[in-house]
Amino acid sequence: MSVPPVLTSTYVKGGEVGYARDGNPTWSAFEEAIGALEGGRALAFSSGMGAVSAVLGVVPLGAVVAAPMDAYTGTRFLMTDLEKKGRLRFAPVDVTDAGATLSVLEDGGMLWIESPTNPMLRIADIEQLAQGAHERGATVVVDNTFATPLLQNPLELGADVVVHSATKYLSGHSDVLLGAVVTRDDGLYDEYYEARVLGGAIPGPMETFLALRGMRTLGVRLERQLANAMELATRLDADARVTKVRYPGLGNDPGHELAARQMRGFGAIVSFELTSVEASDALCEAIELIAHTTSLGGVETTLERRGTWEGEELTPGSLIRMSVGCENVEDLWSDLSSALGPPSTV
Numbered sequence: 465m466s467v468p469p470v471l472t473s474t475y476v477k478g479g480e481v482g483y484a485r486d487g488n489p490t491w492s493a494f495e496e497a498i499g500a501l502e503g504g505r506a507l508a509f510s511s512g513m514g515a516v517s518a519v520l521g522v523v524p525l526g527a528v529v530a531a532p533m534d535a536y537t538g539t540r541f542l543m544t545d546l547e548k549k550g551r552l553r554f555a556p557v558d559v560t561d562a563g564a565t566l567s568v569l570e571d572g573g574m575l576w577i578e579s580p581t582n583p584m585l586r587i588a589d590i591e592q593l594a595q596g597a598h599e600r601g602a603t604v605v606v607d608n609t610f611a612t613p614l615l616q617n618p619l620e621l622g623a624d625v626v627v628h629s630a631t632k633y634l635s636g637h638s639d640v641l642l643g644a645v646v647t648r649d650d651g652l653y654d655e656y657y658e659a660r661v662l663g664g665a666i667p668g669p670m671e672t673f674l675a676l677r678g679m680r681t682l683g684v685r686l687e688r689q690l691a692n693a694m695e696l697a698t699r700l701d702a703d704a705r706v707t708k709v710r711y712p713g714l715g716n717d718p719g720h721e722l723a724a725r726q727m728r729g730f731g732a733i734v735s736f737e738l739t740s741v742e743a744s745d746a747l748c749e750a751i752e753l754i755a756h757t758t759s760l761g762g763v764e765t766t767l768e769r770r771g772t773w774e775g776e777e778l779t780p781g782s783l784i785r786m787s788v789g790c791e792n793v794e795d796l797w798s799d800l801s802s803a804l805g806p807p808s809t810v
């Protein structure tokens with residue numbers, strides 16, 4: 465019933481795999497699961513960034529890589545670093561503006577999409593962008609961490625590659641760092657496989673075991689998390705102490721219509737803004753049940769003010785990104801509502 469964590473650094477000669485940097489039965493079981501969910505062949509990496517590095521590592525020298533200006537900071541920092549080293553040319557774009565995004569692409573380049581983006585929760589039209597990017601000869605990669613394969617399948621929408629930080633929803637219990645790449649392109653698969661073997665960013669057998677265990681409940685966790693997120697977003701949106709709520713599930717969100725078409729659910733990240741940076745910092749201090757921490761996708765609700773991180777200069781200062789968990793929604797609202805404090809008299 466359960467694939468065990470196979471803890472070995474090498475194998476007796478005569479089998480399919482020679483050395484443990486080349487393969488492991490526990491990785492294979494995880495890869496089979498995520499590959500089946502995304503509709504492609506998967507490779508596991510030591511972290512989401514390990515997966516991102518492998519994908520960026522095979523773009524042609526000097527190629528243009530367009531990515532959301534509000535993509536995950538680690539991804540943007542890596543692209544900026546690779547640009548400084550002359551490896552590629554990084555073009556930050558607004559992925560909600562297909563015309564402007566496609567106009568920067570060149571033959572042999574790459575379009576990197578996040579949808580919803582982290583932390584602004586902007587929605588990109590993956591199908592339209594993939595079609596336009598392919599017409600211009602660019603490869604299309606989608607970081608599907610926020611949506612998970614249960615809510616969105618980018619390969620079905622025309623993307624060439626899907627990247628995951630399996631650290632988040634796939635593992636789901638805030639106890640694992642893990643990444644994955646999924647593709648239907650055998651040539652790219654071979655390149656990523658070689659990048660993993662030679663680069664050495666291999667996953668741990670325990671991590672893939674825990675991720676597999678987590679994925680067994682992905683569906684039920686998401687069901688609860690999505691319902692909680694919708695309820696909290698709706699209540700925050702109606703609350704005078706909150707100045708703006710970003711959640712694609714809300715009818716008034718600019719990405720709502722597209723998300724309703726493209727996704728099978730709106731995700732469980734809710735971003736919201738308060739009257740000031742100080743008010744947001746006070747909320748982060750005051751919460752008791754919800755954890756004040758970075759990262760996301762676990763069964764526990766967590767939040768943080770994203771502006772506390774370097775690289776979030778374009779993010780509104782007071783913006784709080786909340787990863788909604790599986791707790792009782794009334795407990796969550798009671799914590800949030802008391803941490804929001806009395807209405808401002810100013």
Ligand SMILES: Cc1ncc(COP(=O)(O)O)c(C=O)c1O
Nearest residue numbers: 511512513536582609629631642
């Ligand atoms: C959207 C997204 N992609 C990639 C990563 C990187 O993943 P990891 O932390 O597993 O390296 C993160 C981490 O927060 C993320 O939010």
